[in-house]
Amino acid sequence: MLGLDTLGRYVVLMKRTFTKPDNWRMFGRQLPREMVKLGVDSIGIIIIISIFMGAIMLMQTILNTESPFIPRYSNGLILRDTMLLEFASSIMSLLLAGKVGSNIASEIGTMRITEQIDALEIMGVNSANYLILPKVIGLILCMPVLVTLSVFCGLLGGLGITVLTDMIPMADFIYGIQYAFIPYYFTYSIIKSLFFGFIIASVSSFYGYYAYGGALDVGRASTNAVVNSSIAILLMNIILTRILLT
Amino acid sequence: MIEVKNLYKSFDGEMVLKDISATFESGIINQIIGKSGSGKTVLMKSIIGLFPIDSGQILYQERNLPNMNRNELKLLHQEVGMLFQGAALFDSMTVIENVMFPLEMFSKKSKQEMIERARFCLERVNLQPDTVSSLFPSEISGGMQKRVAIARAIALNPKYLFCDEPNSGLDPVTALVIDRLIEEITQEYNITTIINTHDMNSIMEIGAHIIFIEKGTKAWEGSKEEIFTANNEALEDFVFASNLYKKIRKTQQKTKNN
Numbered sequence: 001m002l003g004l005d006t007l008g009r010y011v012v013l014m015k016r017t018f019t020k021p022d023n024w025r026m027f028g029r030q031l032p033r034e035m036v037k038l039g040v041d042s043i044g045i046i047i048i049i050s051i052f053m054g055a056i057m058l059m060q061t062i063l064n065t066e067s068p069f070i071p072r073y074s075n076g077l078i079l080r081d082t083m084l085l086e087f088a089s090s091i092m093s094l095l096l097a098g099k100v101g102s103n104i105a106s107e108i109g110t111m112r113i114t115e116q117i118d119a120l121e122i123m124g125v126n127s128a129n130y131l132i133l134p135k136v137i138g139l140i141l142c143m144p145v146l147v148t149l150s151v152f153c154g155l156l157g158g159l160g161i162t163v164l165t166d167m168i169p170m171a172d173f174i175y176g177i178q179y180a181f182i183p184y185y186f187t188y189s190i191i192k193s194l195f196f197g198f199i200i201a202s203v204s205s206f207y208g209y210y211a212y213g214g215a216l217d218v219g220r221a222s223t224n225a226v227v228n229s230s231i232a233i234l235l236m237n238i239i240l241t242r243i244l245l246t
Numbered sequence: 247m248i249e250v251k252n253l254y255k256s257f258d259g260e261m262v263l264k265d266i267s268a269t270f271e272s273g274i275i276n277q278i279i280g281k282s283g284s285g286k287t288v289l290m291k292s293i294i295g296l297f298p299i300d301s302g303q304i305l306y307q308e309r310n311l312p313n314m315n316r317n318e319l320k321l322l323h324q325e326v327g328m329l330f331q332g333a334a335l336f337d338s339m340t341v342i343e344n345v346m347f348p349l350e351m352f353s354k355k356s357k358q359e360m361i362e363r364a365r366f367c368l369e370r371v372n373l374q375p376d377t378v379s380s381l382f383p384s385e386i387s388g389g390m391q392k393r394v395a396i397a398r399a400i401a402l403n404p405k406y407l408f409c410d411e412p413n414s415g416l417d418p419v420t421a422l423v424i425d426r427l428i429e430e431i432t433q434e435y436n437i438t439t440i441i442n443t444h445d446m447n448s449i450m451e452i453g454a455h456i457i458f459i460e461k462g463t464k465a466w467e468g469s470k471e472e473i474f475t476a477n478n479e480a481l482e483d484f485v486f487a488s489n490l491y492k493k494i495r496k497t498q499q500k501t502k503n504n
Contacts, residue, residue: 023351115331115334118328119328119334119336121296121323122294122323122327122328122408123323123348124319124326125351
């Protein structure tokens with residue numbers, strides 16, 4: 001019953017969020033700010049994690065698939081498809097749920113407990129629309145760029161291994177990442193990221209918006225936002241994979 | 247003018263407000279007083295429309311708030327200014343942006359006109375726009391935050407002003423300044439002002455029309471002049487809780503006997 005109640009409140013909040021903004025000029029000013037805060041400010045961590053994960057994944061693949069029957073270029077192919085199919089979209093989204101999700105929930109939660117949301121409502125502003133819509137749209141718009149960047153950086157990390165070690169020749173790696181490329185995998189990754197961006201921003205906003213009490217409760221809302229958006233991302237991943245790849 | 251008729255409000259089956267009726271006139275300070283937990287904040291938030299009520303009427307010049315749809319409520323809220331207990335300024339905006347916010351949201355003024363209006367409102371609450379405009383709320387004192395909040399509340403020329411414990415966290419001198427400022431603005435613009443307080447100094451300073459709430463019911467109604475002579479046990483417990491007011495009562499009784 002609690003789950004249904006939460007789901008119902010989430011749907012009601014989203015209904016209030018996805019309405020025409022009270023003032024388009026204000027929305028136009030909020031949107032780029034949110035894109036910078038949620039997307040641009042996440043670029044650094046995405047570059048670092050993707051490069052290192054690309055490097056380590058290539059090393060692990062090489063070490064665990066050493067066989068005369070498996071061509072060496074297949075290591076590049078495996079890294080490319082892993083980055084494209086799961087890492088850049090799903091795993092990066094889980095990381096973003098931690099970084100961006102907790103940021104959103106704590107920001108909105110603090111606004112709630114300090115009565116700033118009440119102040120918006122008293123002024124006649126649709127607070128859900130004003131606070132949440134730019135975050136949702138902003139993150140959705142940033143996700144394809146972040147995914148593309150993550151794939152690129154992952155492959156760059158792999159390339160670094162070919163330069164810094166003698167585990168795999170660079171030519172084999174370059175051939176592998178181009179071999180049997182299926183462009184649809186990239187489309188699949190982008191589609192998934194759009195859904196995940198929506199989940200991260202909306203679920204985190206929901207937990208922040210309904211926070212109450214004091215600082216401890218904002219912390220609790222932030223934790224709930226990360227946990228529940230992560231679970232929602234994993235569930236959505238299964239559903240989207242079933243629909244888009246099978 | 248705001249009229250409240252037979253208002254009932256409950257939370258999870260527990261009745262918090264019972265049969266409250268009152269009339270709040272414009273141009274004077276109306277105060278809702280009572281102990282902590284008596285229901286005064288719930289009453290104020292119900293009157294504003296932040297809490298849906300169980301039954302009753304809340305009439306804003308014949309417009310019944312519980313019957314309003316979301317759009318009507320939105321329009322009404324544009325006529326309302328509110329000063330929150332903690333000022334509730336937007337942390338991410340500077341002082342001038344906070345005051346300009348309602349103007350940017352709902353007025354069709356040019357940017358320059360909005361800045362001029364915001365500066366006027368800041369001056370009206372005795373702040374120097376040149377000094378405070380570019381500061382963030384965290385960079386100014388509690389008293390200044392309250393003044394900025396009043397400036398924001400009056401930016402759109404509200405017909406109704408609600409203040410939730412405007413003196414909380416302020417020293418007695420600053421509290422007095424804020425009280426007088428609210429009183430001046432109320433009289434100057436003929437606003438219907440409702441203040442929620444349990445500060446006896448504030449009550450004695452500006453309370454023209456007072457409603458005393460006890461356990462969710464209206465236990466007494468009158469003016470600051472009548473409060474010392476009211477024949478109400480709960481109100482007496484509230485008013486004469488401090489030694490200062492006990493002494494005042496004794497002095498009054500002595501003067502009367504002489």
